[in-house]
Amino acid sequence: MQLQEILYGIAITNLVGNTNKEVSALVFDSRQVTQDDVFFAIKGTLSDGHAYIGSVVSAGVSVVVCEQIPEETVAGVTYIQVADSSVALGKMAANFYGNPSAKLQLIGITGTNGKTTIATLLFKLFRELGYKVGLISTVDNHINDRVIVATHTTPNPIALNMLLQDMVDSGCDYCFMEVSSHAVVQHRIEGLSFAGGVFSNITHDHLDFHVTFDNYIKAKKAFFDVLPSSAFALTNLDDKNGMVMLQNTKAVKKTYALKQLADFKANIIENSFNGLHLNIDHADVFFKLVGSFNAYNLLAVYGTAMLLDQDQLTVLTTLTSLTGAEGRFDYMMANGIIGIVDYAHTPDAVQNVLSTIHDIRKGTEQVITIIGCGGDRDKTKRPIMAQVACDWSDKVILTSDNPRTENPQTIVEEMEKGVSPTNRRKTLSIVDRREAIKTACHLAKPGDIIVLAGKGHEKYQEINGVRYHFDDKEVLMEQLNLIS
Ligand SMILES: CC(=O)N[C@H]1[C@@H](OP(=O)(O)OP(=O)(O)OC[C@H]2O[C@@H](n3ccc(=O)[nH]c3=O)[C@H](O)[C@@H]2O)O[C@H](CO)[C@@H](O)[C@@H]1O[C@H](C)C(=O)N[C@@H](C)C(=O)N[C@H](CCC(=O)O)C(=O)O
Ligand SMILES: Nc1ncnc2c1ncn2[C@@H]1O[C@H](COP(=O)(O)OP(=O)(O)OP(=O)(O)O)[C@@H](O)[C@H]1O
Numbered sequence: 001m002q003l004q005e006i007l008y009g010i011a012i013t014n015l016v017g018n019t020n021k022e023v024s025a026l027v028f029d030s031r032q033v034t035q036d037d038v039f040f041a042i043k044g045t046l047s048d049g050h051a052y053i054g055s056v057v058s059a060g061v062s063v064v065v066c067e068q069i070p071e072e073t074v075a076g077v078t079y080i081q082v083a084d085s086s087v088a089l090g091k092m093a094a095n096f097y098g099n100p101s102a103k104l105q106l107i108g109i110t111g112t113n114g115k116t117t118i119a120t121l122l123f124k125l126f127r128e129l130g131y132k133v134g135l136i137s138t139v140d141n142h143i144n145d146r147v148i149v150a151t152h153t154t155p156n157p158i159a160l161n162m163l164l165q166d167m168v169d170s171g172c173d174y175c176f177m178e179v180s181s182h183a184v185v186q187h188r189i190e191g192l193s194f195a196g197g198v199f200s201n202i203t204h205d206h207l208d209f210h211v212t213f214d215n216y217i218k219a220k221k222a223f224f225d226v227l228p229s230s231a232f233a234l235t236n237l238d239d240k241n242g243m244v245m246l247q248n249t250k251a252v253k254k255t256y257a258l259k260q261l262a263d264f265k266a267n268i269i270e271n272s273f274n275g276l277h278l279n280i281d282h283a284d285v286f287f288k289l290v291g292s293f294n295a296y297n298l299l300a301v302y303g304t305a306m307l308l309d310q311d312q313l314t315v316l317t318t319l320t321s322l323t324g325a326e327g328r329f330d331y332m333m334a335n336g337i338i339g340i341v342d343y344a345h346t347p348d349a350v351q352n353v354l355s356t357i358h359d360i361r362k363g364t365e366q367v368i369t370i371i372g373c374g375g376d377r378d379k380t381k382r383p384i385m386a387q388v389a390c391d392w393s394d395k396v397i398l399t400s401d402n403p404r405t406e407n408p409q410t411i412v413e414e415m416e417k418g419v420s421p422t423n424r425r426k427t428l429s430i431v432d433r434r435e436a437i438k439t440a441c442h443l444a445k446p447g448d449i450i451v452l453a454g455k456g457h458e459k460y461q462e463i464n465g466v467r468y469h470f471d472d473k474e475v476l477m478e479q480l481n482l483i484s
């Protein structure tokens with residue numbers, strides 16, 4: 001493709017060399033460049049891509065997009081200086097792949113919890129309604145029936161536009177994608193045309209990256225700020241910051257709520273292990289998903305479908321038959337003991353899942369929670385997650401999640417700081433996650449409920465930077481079957 005074509009809409013602050021040339025691919029990692037590529041030098045959290053300009057030029061790249069042109073340039077290479085290389089990458093990736101987001105209806109879902117659930121339900125719903133649909137999510141990406149492995153919740157702009165182009169080529173009418181706050185700040189969604197945005201909620205998470213909660217709110221809000229007037233912005237009115245998201249958006253503002261008047265309104269009639277009985281916009285409907293937090297997710301899905309002009313009765317009828325995303329409140333039973341595997345990895349998610357179980361259990365059984373916290377992630381949520389787990393469980397086993405490059409023992413000790421003296425007697429610390437699950441199964445009696453939080457659908461455990469096969473559902477089922 002011609003370089004000039006992909007420079008459309010890019011504000012160039014300085015230029016050395018010729019923009020009239022053919023380029024083969026866009027790359028932002030020096031370890032992946034090949035001849036005639038365009039290399040983007042990006043200032044990251046660990047290193048600065050500008051340090052690799054010399055080596056990528058030696059490797060044959062023909063264009064360098066950067067924030068500072070090196071003092072010594074190489075003849076034949078084009079150096080393009082921009083204010084922010086990440087912004088340029090987003091826009092140029094969209095141009096390179098023919099702006100696929102504008103050729104389908106792209107709906108972005110953001111919020112601390114619920115993104116995967118909402119996006120997955122929308123994908124399943126619209127497939128059932130007969131459309132060709134794409135899904136970009138934490139668990140995996142889908143193009144109709146094709147499944148593509150996901151590396152991030154929101155992929156980098158090159159991967160993202162490649163996926164969207166594939167969706168367009170596959171005839172997709174809609175794409176439902178999760179928009180993480182990291183993606184907004186790192187401009188992974190720059191240059192995309194959204195037909196709508198949905199906000200689920202915002203609670204404590206990712207303060208390692210955003211530093212303050214205020215910055216975290218601003219990151220989520222920035223997504224709505226740039227939605228065009230042709231799009232809709234659907235927010236959760238019951239969330240304290242729900243309206244904040246809509247403050248500066250040009251999009252058509254819409255709301256959903258359980259506790260107050262809103263464009264899309266529901267009441268919970270019954271919440272049990274069998275599912276949710278809701279009254280949505282005066283229709284009585286039963287859903288397979290469990291927990292009041294899922295009433296919000298279902299309402300967001302329903303509202304989105306209505307804003308996309310779908311028939312109310314067909315939507316509600318179809319939604320009744322759907323299950324949620326893998327690893328979210330996954331329910332199993334063996335030897336009379338109930339096991340629940342859930343991706344709760346924030347204080348609010350842990351509280352939601354455990355309070356749901358507290359509200360719907362019969363009362364005599366005990367709840368044993370196994371919980372860890374990820375390494376190289378927000379440390380401030382560790383003691384809080386342990387405290388919430390203790391407040392809502394009869395026994396808690398503190399263990400490892402994905403320690404990544406951190407010492408697992410240290411993470412567990414940081415969680416222990418949140419356990420109050422009165423809660424200490426119900427807490428055990430077992431760093432090895434398999435051992436923790438085994439112990440919980442031995443402590444449980446028929447009727448008891450074991451909640452395994454944090455890893456949901458994940459099929460690995462990352463320890464010391466190495467990913468080992470680990471599947472919470474597999475291990476819990478195996479251990480539940482071993483006891484007798
Ligand atoms: C903190 C974070 O988001 N990091 C992402 C970021 O990497 P970074 O800023 O650390 O990059 P860096 O290592 O400092 O390097 C800077 C630049 O130099 C380049 N480089 C680096 C080394 C080298 O030898 N050569 C080279 O060219 C890099 O390719 C990069 O362009 O940009 C990379 C490329 O897109 C991402 O892969 C990486 O995701 C890391 C792996 C990650 O774990 N991210 C998580 C936190 C994340 O993004 N999570 C959200 C979900 C959160 C949620 O809602 O729960 C997600 O959307 O997945
Ligand atoms: N609407 C909600 N409000 C609060 N908690 C929720 C909600 N929906 C789901 N949860 C809890 O959060 C967990 C994660 O849900 P989900 O995967 O849908 O969120 P997510 O926003 O995609 O998370 P991530 O940012 O890690 O991708 C669930 O397993 C459940 O415990």
Ligand SMILES: N[C@H](CCC[C@H](N)C(=O)O)C(=O)O
Pocket residue numbers: 153345373374375377401402454455458
């Ligand atoms: N998207 C989240 C997932 C956390 C999942 C949990 N299992 C962990 O590893 O901390 C993150 O990257 O922070």
Ligand SMILES: [Mg+2]
Pocket residue numbers: 115116137138139153178
């Ligand atoms: Mg997700």
